[in-house]
Amino acid sequence: MSATLGRRTFGPMAHGRCFRTVRLSSTATGSFHRRTPLPPSEETLTLLQTYENLSPQPVPLRTVISFGEQLSPDSVVASAHFTLTEIPKRLAQRVRSLDCLPFIVGTNPFIARIHELYQRSFSALATYPAPTNIEENRAFTRRLESLVDAHSDDIPILAKGFRESARYITPAATSAFLDEIIRSRIAVRLIAEQHIAVSHALETPQEGGSVTRELGIVNKKTSPKELINMCARFVTELSDATLGTSPRLVLEGDLDATFPYVPVHLEYILTEVLKNSYRATVEHHHDDPGPLPPVVVTIASSLLPPSPQRPAYMSIRIRDQGGGVSPANMKNIFSYAFTTADSKGALSPTGDDGLDGEITGKGLQTGLGSIAGLGYGLPLARLYASYFGGGSGLELVPLYRFGTDVFIKLRVLDMKGGEEVMI
DSSP, rough: OEEEEEEEEEETTTTOOOHHHHHHHHTSSSOEOOOBOOOOOHHHHHHHHHHEEEETOOOOOHHHHHHTOOOOHHHHHHOOOOOOOOHHHHHHHHHHHHSOHHHHHHSHHHHHHHHHHHHHHHHHHHOOOOOOOOHHHHHHHHHHHHHHHTTTTTTHHHHHHHHHHHGGGHHHHHHHHHHHHHHHHHHHHHHHHHHHHHHHHHOOOOOOGGGOOOOSSEEEEEOOOOOOOHHHHHHHHHHHHSSOHHHHOEEEEOOOOOOOOHHHHHHHHHHHHHHHHHHHHHHHTTSSSSSOOOOEEEEEEOSOBBBBTBBOOEEEEEESSOOOOOOOHHHTTTSOOOOOOOTTTTTOOTTTOSSOOSTTTTHHHHHHHOOTTTTHOOOHHHHHHHTTSTTTTTEEEEEETTEEEEEEEEEESSSSSOOOOBB
């Protein structure tokens, strides 16, 4: 069966996939309303057909970061070629998945906005000529940075769209779609941000003129203590401004530990868990006399050295006395769009709209935006914690009416222990 769209007729499974483009029309007030979807351009259809046969495969994280280990013009140009090879394949796959959403879901203005943005980004990179020198790479890097910025609020926009479309798609289908698109999005941003980092590093050599250094998305000496303190300061200010008070933080364990990791991922995980702990503590004890009980964070590095059979891990426990999670809510605690926070209780610097601003100072790199009150905090934190391997990555153990322990287990990205780290 085909559908007449404007003056042209396209089947719902054009070139073997259910591609479609959803166009949005602005009203006088600047809001959006639904209209019949229009097909992609002929050029985009041809590109999508080409990339349909180039399904992305996981690539070693070692490959992605290798372009910054011995930095040179040749390594940066090679990084640009790698970026232009890998990212369009992943974006094409995301366009396919958005096309194949139920029609009424795909025409939601928020989801349609993301659909159109992914399609434009795919076309921009799939047609971009591979740089052959540093000057051409400079222009490419500026273009890549603009695309990264354009996608910084993808997740809160999708959250709004799926919340509005909940009656037309099952929770299981929503979770499967979001897990897939967010994991792919993490890989795309890792590849893009690594290339941006090495390109800028070549332009700004170290003292003495040396440009040979290891850099980029993985910080070999990520300090859990420093990130915990930074996130706690942010959440404390948020709690004081939103709830009128905040618990103190107690930090214990292996405070001098460092490990190779992506700092902005850990920053997001810690911020989301601490926001929950602080809010729960204040609300559970708001009528109690005396000071609030502290939120206790324990750092524990792996006791065993990595080996070919056994990777190393960094573990963090966040313990609060915020009353825990009721048994009725536990089954939904990691479900997208489940939240126990209303707009007044959510620790958000921008309110519960979720479409403005960033969660932390480095939120732009993580590209999550503000999602407080939308129910995405814990499922996203667990997805980020598990992304590089290590089981669930984040486990929550409630003591109902007393408090909650959250255990975060992070794969050490030393590139030595266990199986190859893939993205």
